Amino acid sequence: MTIELRPLTAADAEAHCAGEDALTVRWLTGGYGDVEGTIKFFEQLTQNATTGTGKRGFGIWNSDRLCGxxxxxxxxxxxxxPEDVALAYAVHPWARGQGIAVQAVHLICNTLRTTKTGTRAAIRVEPQNTASVRVAQKSGFTYIRDFPSNRDTHPDGTPTTFSLYLLDL
Known part of the structure; x- marks a missing residue:
């Protein structure tokens, strides 16, 4: 199986939203998206790519089907x-367990190397998110430490604890 990464467009918003489930919401988004808001988010990602600032996002495609x-x-x-580049990812439920996230992480790291963006790729993951921990490990990242977030909190207001995994670019 070969996957590819492509910039997301308004035409992808419905499939993107349809791929969200409770695990995506729990570990990544914090809430279900709607098509209108997702289109605005994709437009912001496009603008960020154009200006070379902020978050840059891509769809993960397998056989011309959006899978993450x-x-x-x-x-x-x-x-x-300062030179660490944070990665985040989600795979649609029907595509999980096939190594797609690991392939996508390898591809995005190659993009970072090619564009000379940062010196290390970073995966920040809640330790309880065992699937994402496995992705970090299978992608060759090294566990560094756990730390309390200064931005992300649980619903009760306590800081989220992340495990940090790094990979030299």
Missing amino acids: YIDYTPDLDDGLD
């Missing part, structure tokens, strides 16, 4: 050093 999402944020400072 991956992004990178070069300026996230929550638990990261």
Whole structure:
């Protein structure tokens, strides 16, 4: 199986929203998206790519079917050093367990190397998110430490604890 990453467009918003489930909401988004809001988010990602600032996101495609999402944020400072680039990803339920996230992480790291963006890729993951921990490990990332977030909180207001995994680019 070969996957590819492509910038997301308004035409992808419905399939993107349809791929969200309770695990996506729990570990990544914090809430279900709607098509209108998703289109605005994709437009912001396109603008960020144009200006070379902020989060850049891509659809993960397998045989011309959208099967997930991956992004990178070069300026996230929550638990990261200045040259670290944060990665985040989600795979649609029907495509999980096939190694798609690991392939997508490899592809996005190649993009970071090619564009000379950052010196290390970083995956910040809640330790209880065992699937994402496995992706970090299978992608060759090294566990560094756990830390309390200075931005993300649980519904009760307590800081989210993340495990930090890094990979030299």
